[in-house]
Amino acid sequence: MRIAVAAEDELKTGQMKRVSIDGKRLLLVNAEGQYYCVDEMCSHEEFSLYFGCIQGKRIKCSLHGSYFNLENGQPLNDPADCPLQTYSVCVADAQVWVETTT
Ligand code: FES
Numbered sequence: 001m002r003i004a005v006a007a008e009d010e011l012k013t014g015q016m017k018r019v020s021i022d023g024k025r026l027l028l029v030n031a032e033g034q035y036y037c038v039d040e041m042c043s044h045e046e047f048s049l050y051f052g053c054i055q056g057k058r059i060k061c062s063l064h065g066s067y068f069n070l071e072n073g074q075p076l077n078d079p080a081d082c083p084l085q086t087y088s089v090c091v092a093d094a095q096v097w098v099e100t101t102t
Pocket of ligand 1: 063065
């Protein structure tokens with residue numbers, strides 16, 4: 001399923017937007033001018049990554065400080081050791097679209 005979640009120019013680099021698709025809480029991120037979409041909740045504990053920050057192509061969880069690679073969801077340091085789910089994103093017709101499997 002492909003859903004339009006934002007206007008193409010809605011987020012500046014380093015900004016995030018929470019989106020909900022079919023009950024899933026996701027985070028749309030503009031990192032270095034590129035859009036990414038990952039699960040909103042940290043894989044370590046139930047804490048929103050929306051309260052973290054974007055550094056380059058990484059997102060930092062503000063609760064315990066783990067960084068995740070936005071391209072593949074992989075954790076880059078402890079304490080998180082599970083990847084975030086990532087979702088494909090494309091820009092078309094002046095909108096940002098996220099693809100989910102549901
Ligand atoms: S909740 Fe994110 S690193 Fe612990």
